[in-house]
Amino acid sequence: xxxxxxxxxxxxxxxxxxxxxxxxxxxxxxxxxxxxxxxxxxxxxxxxxxxxxxxxxxxxxxxxxxxxxxxxxxxxxxxxxxxxxxxxxxxxxxxxxxxxxxxxxxxxxxxxxxxxxxxxxxxxxxxxxxxxxxxxxxxxxxxxxxxxxxxxxxxxxxxxxxxxxxxxxxxxxxxxxxxxxxxxxxxxxxxxxxxxxxxxxxxxxxxxxxxxxxxxxxxxxxxxxxxxxxxxxxxxxxxxxxxxxxxxxxxxxxxxxxxxxxxxxxxxxxxxxxxxxxxxxxxxxxxxxxxxxxxxxxxxxxxxxxxxxxxxxxxxxx
Numbered sequence: 001x002x003x004x005x006x007x008x009x010x011x012x013x014x015x016x017x018x019x020x021x022x023x024x025x026x027x028x029x030x031x032x033x034x035x036x037x038x039x040x041x042x043x044x045x046x047x048x049x050x051x052x053x054x055x056x057x058x059x060x061x062x063x064x065x066x067x068x069x070x071x072x073x074x075x076x077x078x079x080x081x082x083x084x085x086x087x088x089x090x091x092x093x094x095x096x097x098x099x100x101x102x103x104x105x106x107x108x109x110x111x112x113x114x115x116x117x118x119x120x121x122x123x124x125x126x127x128x129x130x131x132x133x134x135x136x137x138x139x140x141x142x143x144x145x146x147x148x149x150x151x152x153x154x155x156x157x158x159x160x161x162x163x164x165x166x167x168x169x170x171x172x173x174x175x176x177x178x179x180x181x182x183x184x185x186x187x188x189x190x191x192x193x194x195x196x197x198x199x200x201x202x203x204x205x206x207x208x209x210x211x212x213x214x215x216x217x218x219x220x221x222x223x224x225x226x227x228x229x230x231x232x233x234x235x236x237x238x239x240x241x242x243x244x245x246x247x248x249x250x251x252x253x254x255x256x257x258x259x260x261x262x263x264x265x266x267x268x269x270x271x272x273x274x275x276x277x278x279x280x281x282x283x284x285x286x287x288x289x290x291x292x293x294x295x296x297x298x299x300x301x302x303x304x305x306x307x308x309x310x311x312x313x314x315x316x317x318x
Contacts (some may be wrong), residue, residue: 011064012080014137017128018117020080027075034059034079035069053081088124089271095129098152098297103290104165105130105139105155108299111276112268115144115153120270126153143169146242148257148268151178151281151299164289169239175285177235178244181278181305182253184222184230191221193237194251200241205267206260207242209250216240218247229256231306233282244279255279256305256312275312278303 012020023041031037038059039050053059057066059081067079093110100106107126114121117128131139142154142165156162168174195214200207219235230253234244242261248254249261256278259265284297305312 008062008078010080011060011062012082014131015082016085016123017131017137018083018085018122020082023079023081025073025075025077025079029073029075031073033069033073034067034071034077037073038079049084058082083122085122086120088121091124092273095126095133096300097130097134098300099295100134101157103157103161103288104295105134105136105157106284106295106297107153107155108301109145109150109153109281110301111148111150112273114147116141121147127155130155142166143239145281146277146279148259148277149279149281150276150301152284152297153281154284161290168286168289172237172239173286175235175283176281177233177283179223179280179282179303180232180234180244180248180255181303182230182232182248182255184225184228185251185253188222188251188253191219194218194220194247196247196250198240198243198246206264207240207246209246216243216247218244220247220251226306226309229305229309231303245277276304278305278312 010020010022025034025037029037035051035054038054042050051069054069059067059079061067062078091110091113093113095110095113096108098106098108107130109115109126114125115127117125122128127139127141131137136157138157138159140156140159140162142156142162145151145153154165156165195217196209197212197214198207198216199210215238217237219237221233222230223233224231236243245255245258245261254261257275258277259268280299280301280303282299284295286295288295
């Protein structure tokens with residue numbers, strides 16, 4: 001059995017709050033050079049891009065020194081480089097901090113801002129923004145919210161404590177409460193607990209309910225009503241991808257502004273901030289696993305459709 005090797009510290013600094021890419025050359029391959037492996041591994045890059053990075057000395061080893069394309073392939077070798085950052089439309093809404101201590105940062109995320117770098121959303125993410133604005137390069141996310149969902153997200157200050165806070169979510173020791181605006185259906189008996197099995201397949205935008213043992217559970221309550229709209233309190237007891245959106249759609253009251261449920265209408269175009277998904281992570285309550293403190297945090301955001309449905313439907317930013 002091959003001994004597990006600890007990851008050495010990055011020799012490259014972050015750029016715009018984004019970590020460099022880390023690659024470890026795998027064992028048991030037939031590559032002759034580092035360059036040949038990287039060209040094959042990064043096959044999605046533009047033609048000549050990988051060769052150009054190597055020639056320019058942008059790929060470095062553990063010591064921070066450039067690694068040439070012709071360097072003999074050495075299994076287990078660590079490499080780092082910075083990815084080309086995609087052009088991103090800035091998300092023009094504030095990212096507010098509601099709690100900050102030596103261990104935690106809890107942010108009140110706006111709609112349309114991704115939690116962590118992924119795909120075409122890299123610098124315009126909550127994590128990258130907070131690293132830059134707070135000057136905490138080691139900041140990490142303990143959990144995630146969908147890009148289209150607003151509300152509370154927990155980040156950790158110290159990497160060695162991240163596992164303890166991630167465990168809160170994995171072990172369901174955090175009480176999470178969401179607010180949603182959706183159609184009002186007088187025939188829908190509430191409150192109720194919705195249980196189903198949700199499957200989210202890689203590469204498929206929408207999740208779906210399937211037969212089998214339930215893996216998703218949500219308590220749905222009607223808090224208030226205005227005409228044909230309802231304001232709902234959603235308490236997830238599990239954490240499946242898109243769980244709240246799937247369950248509300250299955251009840252026949254899909255959340256306003258949802259581009260996936262009940263019908264996939266296509267991705268929201270970059271820069272289109274007119275009709276945000278009316279879903280908000282309103283509360284987080286938990287016992288701090290490091291300090292023992294009791295945290296009860298609340299988002300200060302409001303959902304625009306509840307304040308003025310005409311404005312939301314008319315396409316005002318929010």
